[in-house]
Amino acid sequence: MTWSDFHTKSEKLASEAEAALKDGELVEARRLYADAAKAEVEALKRLDKTKQRTLGIITVSAVALWYKAKQFAQAEQIAYQVLSEGSLPEFAVIQVKELLQTIWNEVERQRADVKCKRTIYLS
Numbered sequence: 001m002t003w004s005d006f007h008t009k010s011e012k013l014a015s016e017a018e019a020a021l022k023d024g025e026l027v028e029a030r031r032l033y034a035d036a037a038k039a040e041v042e043a044l045k046r047l048d049k050t051k052q053r054t055l056g057i058i059t060v061s062a063v064a065l066w067y068k069a070k071q072f073a074q075a076e077q078i079a080y081q082v083l084s085e086g087s088l089p090e091f092a093v094i095q096v097k098e099l100l101q102t103i104w105n106e107v108e109r110q111r112a113d114v115k116c117k118r119t120i121y122l123s
Contacts, residue, residue: 006043007058010036014065030069037065041078049087056092063099072103 017032040062047055059082066075079096082088088096 001042001046003043003046003048003058006039006046007061010039010043010061010065012036013039017068033065033069034071037062037069037071037074040065044078044082049085052087052089055082055087056089056095059088060092060095060099063096067099067103067106072107075103076100 013032013036017029017036020026020029020032040058044055044058044062047058049055059078063075063079066072066078079100083093083096
């Protein structure tokens with residue numbers, strides 16, 4: 001399969017995830033987002049790295065899909081990996097860094113929520 005085949009598969013799975021989310025099927029939506037992210041990562045692996053704009057779009061998509069799947073470690077891993085290569089166009093660097101900030105904020109929010117719940121239960 002080509003990068004384009006995997007990207008198309010990712011788009012289809014992401015669309016199914018959106019539908020599941022609208023239907024209130026959160027577990028299924030997250031699973032579909034994760035599958036979409038995996039397909040996007042496969043597209044990224046097969047993409048000619050000289051296609052700068054496409055590289056940026058696919059990278060941002062992969063990070064965002066892992067985020068939507070609530071799999072923050074995978075989102076960070078892809079973001080760091082591609083950022084460290086130094087091959088992303090500026091628009092994608094900005095968007096990936098914004099996604100990383102969003103991920104860090106969400107992780108901190110979850111940690112604070114857990115601490116708050118523990119305090120409530122211990123009171």
